[in-house]
Amino acid sequence: MRFVVTGAGGFLGSSLVRELLAETDHDVVAVSSQTDDELTALLERAPYPALRRSPQVHPRQRLLESGFLRDGDIVVNCAFPWNRGGRAMADGLEYLIGLFRAASAVDLHCFVNVSSQSVYSQARTEAAHEGSPIECDTPYSTGKYAMELAAGLVLPPEVLVNARMSSLIGPGYDVRIVNRFIARFLADEPVSIQGGDQVFDFMDVRDAARALIAVALAGPPEGSTALNIGGGAPRTLRDIAQTVADVVRTHTEHEPRIDWEPSAGDDRTLGLDSGILSRHYNFSPRYRLEESAHHILDGLLRSSERR
Numbered sequence: 375m376r377f378v379v380t381g382a383g384g385f386l387g388s389s390l391v392r393e394l395l396a397e398t399d400h401d402v403v404a405v406s407s408q409t410d411d412e413l414t415a416l417l418e419r420a421p422y423p424a425l426r427r428s429p430q431v432h433p434r435q436r437l438l439e440s441g442f443l444r445d446g447d448i449v450v451n452c453a454f455p456w457n458r459g460g461r462a463m464a465d466g467l468e469y470l471i472g473l474f475r476a477a478s479a480v481d482l483h484c485f486v487n488v489s490s491q492s493v494y495s496q497a498r499t500e501a502a503h504e505g506s507p508i509e510c511d512t513p514y515s516t517g518k519y520a521m522e523l524a525a526g527l528v529l530p531p532e533v534l535v536n537a538r539m540s541s542l543i544g545p546g547y548d549v550r551i552v553n554r555f556i557a558r559f560l561a562d563e564p565v566s567i568q569g570g571d572q573v574f575d576f577m578d579v580r581d582a583a584r585a586l587i588a589v590a591l592a593g594p595p596e597g598s599t600a601l602n603i604g605g606g607a608p609r610t611l612r613d614i615a616q617t618v619a620d621v622v623r624t625h626t627e628h629e630p631r632i633d634w635e636p637s638a639g640d641d642r643t644l645g646l647d648s649g650i651l652s653r654h655y656n657f658s659p660r661y662r663l664e665e666s667a668h669h670i671l672d673g674l675l676r677s678s679e680r681r
Contacts, residue, residue, distance in 0.1 A: 375400050375446065375483065377590070380437065380473065381453030382406040382429070383413060385547045386488065386539070386579060390450060392417050393583035395425050404429040405437050405453075420676035421545060421669060438472050445481040448590045449473075452488045454521070456514055463517070470521055474528040484590045485525070486535045491602070491646050493519045493538060501575070501608065501645030504538075504600045526599055535594045537586060540604030540646045543666050544579035545673030551611075552576065552618055552663075556671050559622040559630040560678075569637025570612030575645040577605035578661035578669075588655050595654045604646035605659050614663065621667040626675075 377394055381387035382404035394402045395417070406413055410431045418424050434453070436442055443449065451473060455466025477485050494502035495509040510516040522536040543552045551574075558565050585603045595601055609617075619630035651657050661669075 375448060375591075376403060376444065377401065377587075378403045378405060378437070378443065378447055378449045380405045380434065380449070380451045381488075382431075383408045383416060384452055385544070386542060386582060387452035388413075388416050389544065389579040390452065390583040390586055391429055392422060392425070393580065393587065395427055395429060397584075398587065402429040404431045405434050406431060407434060419546070421672040434469070438469075438476050440479075443476055443480045443482070446483050447480065448484050448486070449477055449482060450486045450488065450586055450590055454488070454518065456517075463513075467517060467521065471524055471528075474525050478528050478530075482533050484535065484593050485529050485533050486537050486586055486590050487521065487525045488586075489522050489536045489538045490515065490518045491538050491540055491604070491644070493522070496644065497642060499641060499643050501643065501647040502602070503647035504598055504602055504650065522600070531594065531599055533593070534599045535589055536600050537589065538600060538602050538646070539582060540575050540577040540602075540648070541644070542579045542582050543576045543670065545670050547579070550576070552614065552667055553670055553674075555615060555618045556622060556667065556674060559619060559628055560626070560674060562628060564631040564633045565615060565619075566633045566635055567611060567615055568635045569640060570610055570615070570634065571637065572611045572640050573608045573643040573645055574611065574614065575604050575606070575608040576614070576663065576666070577603070577659065578666040581605065581659040581661055584660065585651060585655070585657050588657050589651070592655055595650050601650060602646050602648045603651055604648040606648045606652060607659070607663070608643070608645035609663065617663050618667045621664055621671060625668060625671060
């Protein structure tokens, strides 16, 4: 089967392409603004090994050409102009509408539109399930939900999955607190935590890629196009910080320090109920937080060695 992955140069898209190439025999078409050499360098950057085969790489405009998508294809759309504003955001959203229309012209096996858990309230105090109220608190979440609605208007429900992704972690995605904690510990700088009772449900990006493949092959769940994809193991910020500190302490000569401060009243529970993913697709994560943190640490250490 042929997987067409948009946004192949992004954090999730590159992880998905890497997983498909390393662990499956499916044909892989990577749609990206990067060249073949640039994408290969990204896919094989530390701490990832060399790949046994390469994807077909195409610029994103090719995707909209008649005949590029074929009957039976699987499309996983990881593209989104999340870090852009103004005209660039508008152009990106218009491109996605064009993608949905191009996909509707052929008989796809499945179309997975990557969305986000941010469409749920970011002030929630319990894990969100697929039927939880939508509360778009930011331009990012508003754009994501708008694209869910647009995809639902254009694509048939028997092929469409709007995959609401948990907060993903892994090497190179340094905006996440796990990566930031590790970077500070390696710099021998303390991490300050207010309270620590906030709950997060981080998912290793490698598990996210595995989940997307499983969902794309099986197709949408019955009765809804929305599907939560998360790790199913929510942990408090206190536990996350202590776990990351233990990983750094075990694998390096650094002695991490955490400064605990009184709570500021933040009791968010940014968990994601991924029960349908577990039950319907028989999916379970492979990587615990400890293993994800070690993987991130390994990537940071190797990057520093190359400088």
